[in-house]
Amino acid sequence: MVAELQRAGLDFIVDRVDVGILVVTRDFEVVLWNRFMAAHSGVAHERIVGSNLFESFPELPREWLAKKLKSVFILNNFAFSSWQQRPYLFRFKHHRPITGGASFMYQDCTFVPFKNQEGDQDLVCITVFDVTDVAIAQKQLSEARQRMEELSNQDALTGVYNRRYLQVQLTREFSRVVRNGGALSVLFIDLDYFKKVNDTYGHPAGDYVLVEVAQRIKESVRTTDYLARYGGEEFAVVLSDTGMNGGINVANRIRERIAEAPFIFEGQTIAMTASLGLSEYRETVETPESLLAESDEALYSAKQSGRNRVVCYKAS
Amino acid sequence: MSLPLLVVDDSSFSRRMIIRALPESWDVNVTQACNGVEALDALKNGSGEVMFLDLTMPILDGYGVLESVRAENIQTKVIVLSADIQPKAEERVKALGALAFVKKPFSKESLAEVLANCGIYSDD
Amino acid sequence: MTELLNDEENEILQEVINIGMGQAGALLAELLDVFVHLSVPQVCWVDGNNFVEQVVQLVEGCGDSWTGVRQTFYNQLEGEVFALYGADGCRHLGKLMGSDEEGGAAEEERLLEVTNILMGACLIGVAEQLNREIDFAPPVLIDINKPISQLLDCRDRDWRKCLLIEVNFRLEEIDFSCHLVMLLSEDSIEQLRTGLLQFMENF
Numbered sequence: 001m002v003a004e005l006q007r008a009g010l011d012f013i014v015d016r017v018d019v020g021i022l023v024v025t026r027d028f029e030v031v032l033w034n035r036f037m038a039a040h041s042g043v044a045h046e047r048i049v050g051s052n053l054f055e056s057f058p059e060l061p062r063e064w065l066a067k068k069l070k071s072v073f074i075l076n077n078f079a080f081s082s083w084q085q086r087p088y089l090f091r092f093k094h095h096r097p098i099t100g101g102a103s104f105m106y107q108d109c110t111f112v113p114f115k116n117q118e119g120d121q122d123l124v125c126i127t128v129f130d131v132t133d134v135a136i137a138q139k140q141l142s143e144a145r146q147r148m149e150e151l152s153n154q155d156a157l158t159g160v161y162n163r164r165y166l167q168v169q170l171t172r173e174f175s176r177v178v179r180n181g182g183a184l185s186v187l188f189i190d191l192d193y194f195k196k197v198n199d200t201y202g203h204p205a206g207d208y209v210l211v212e213v214a215q216r217i218k219e220s221v222r223t224t225d226y227l228a229r230y231g232g233e234e235f236a237v238v239l240s241d242t243g244m245n246g247g248i249n250v251a252n253r254i255r256e257r258i259a260e261a262p263f264i265f266e267g268q269t270i271a272m273t274a275s276l277g278l279s280e281y282r283e284t285v286e287t288p289e290s291l292l293a294e295s296d297e298a299l300y301s302a303k304q305s306g307r308n309r310v311v312c313y314k315a316s
Numbered sequence: 317m318s319l320p321l322l323v324v325d326d327s328s329f330s331r332r333m334i335i336r337a338l339p340e341s342w343d344v345n346v347t348q349a350c351n352g353v354e355a356l357d358a359l360k361n362g363s364g365e366v367m368f369l370d371l372t373m374p375i376l377d378g379y380g381v382l383e384s385v386r387a388e389n390i391q392t393k394v395i396v397l398s399a400d401i402q403p404k405a406e407e408r409v410k411a412l413g414a415l416a417f418v419k420k421p422f423s424k425e426s427l428a429e430v431l432a433n434c435g436i437y438s439d440d
Numbered sequence: 441m442t443e444l445l446n447d448e449e450n451e452i453l454q455e456v457i458n459i460g461m462g463q464a465g466a467l468l469a470e471l472l473d474v475f476v477h478l479s480v481p482q483v484c485w486v487d488g489n490n491f492v493e494q495v496v497q498l499v500e501g502c503g504d505s506w507t508g509v510r511q512t513f514y515n516q517l518e519g520e521v522f523a524l525y526g527a528d529g530c531r532h533l534g535k536l537m538g539s540d541e542e543g544g545a546a547e548e549e550r551l552l553e554v555t556n557i558l559m560g561a562c563l564i565g566v567a568e569q570l571n572r573e574i575d576f577a578p579p580v581l582i583d584i585n586k587p588i589s590q591l592l593d594c595r596d597r598d599w600r601k602c603l604l605i606e607v608n609f610r611l612e613e614i615d616f617s618c619h620l621v622m623l624l625s626e627d628s629i630e631q632l633r634t635g636l637l638q639f640m641e642n643f
Binding site for chain 3: 070
Binding site: 326327328329330333372373374398399400401402403404405420421 | 458462466476
């Protein structure tokens, strides 16, 4: 009596538990199909049990499932499938039709091999867990994390990289050329008499000029270069795969782009020039910091020798 | 005179198990080696008319021993006792001249049967 | 090797692991239709402080480009197992798994699948010799192309000692190699000992 009740209780639990449970044979004949599976798929228990799984679900990844079952049977071990790599096995609608953010149910599945009571038939029990809530939360989290990472690498005013990120990238590029050879140069750009803009036209005007200058520099470099606002009115560019000759061209282009047309802020015309210092990697340059220092020294010479010009670092 | 028997296995436990599983009435003089290089030295000293050989060992593995035995034309009857039970492992060692392949873990009875089948020793 | 098991028990353990790995290799050979080269399994005890160093030493993992998968096992034997793939170790997984679908998710899925197979085969091999029960949680990808120290980094290490088993799989003809690092918790040592004694009785 107790055994019978227990048996009925087990059947009830398997049928009503809030997890999809199905059992198939080696040949994908469905042996068990619980209420969760029926409710979400619209395929009734009576219709599918005894028939081939793919008759009712021709869209299932047949080859993938066949391999999964093969490994489960040979190794006599669990196999898994996770929503992160395979969003779902059965395409079901999800539980959040209103607040969703997903058009289907994300699923984690487990495959467990076992034998029928007589011990003469291999079966696999597949459990299907609805992990839509977890998946949505995790996706939102990773989007937020990515956004945060972008923000932490950015200069808030101009939107180009910040000094910290430039140093990280310079270090990376530097060790790459040390290891593999190749060219690398660093360009410093400092606006001439920028303080006067703030004093004469006000800080909003100064900020506007910085944003526009950043934009003009950005248009003069490649997407593989790293442009950062290094300090107040100072920008720096790590020019990857670029030596002194190429660097001079880029530097002159930037100098011309800044000087060629004045900046217009609230009807006021603000003319601007920049001084630029350039240095390139050589075997004698031992650290990324010394490459930066050489570029800074060249920039100082450009300022000293009259501004609005490009000076290349010369080893003395 | 006792038969020189060489037992090669990197695990001392495993060597003990092998020696314990030998037929009691078999008159042998056992030498032990714990890698392939030691095994080849022992063979050259005449300590291995019959050799029980493990496959997965440091320094020189069982395949290496079989190759050297063949290349240097050393006279010995080899029975491989291995935990690596891939069908290809058995094929390979037999192609290299091993008389039999015994899967670990093995019983005293199965070892006696293999020895009899190879015509090495039978107690009846 | 340790104060937690005596010499005799350690020797049996080494043998049980050899046999378990051998059986795993044979299953893999059947499933993947390849010849598997097995290394001599390394067994040692580690604590929270030297765990990462030990692993780096065992797999000679000083390079900075490793891919790691982690899986938890539980029941009578419990612990965690890590699969570590060197830079070239898992490049040809597609060939191995008979699928060449490209893209991050498909490649990750293959990586998890092959890891689950390796880990399952090895641990079940050992658990069967010891007549102990074992179950698995799903494998989780830790990270791709990171130094081992970073892959194994965890902040709240509250265990004192555990048993580390390392085995290296190489496949013939396909450029594939993987280090499996299995860590058995101190709590399951009694179960392990019981299993070892039972194993001995069968001889």
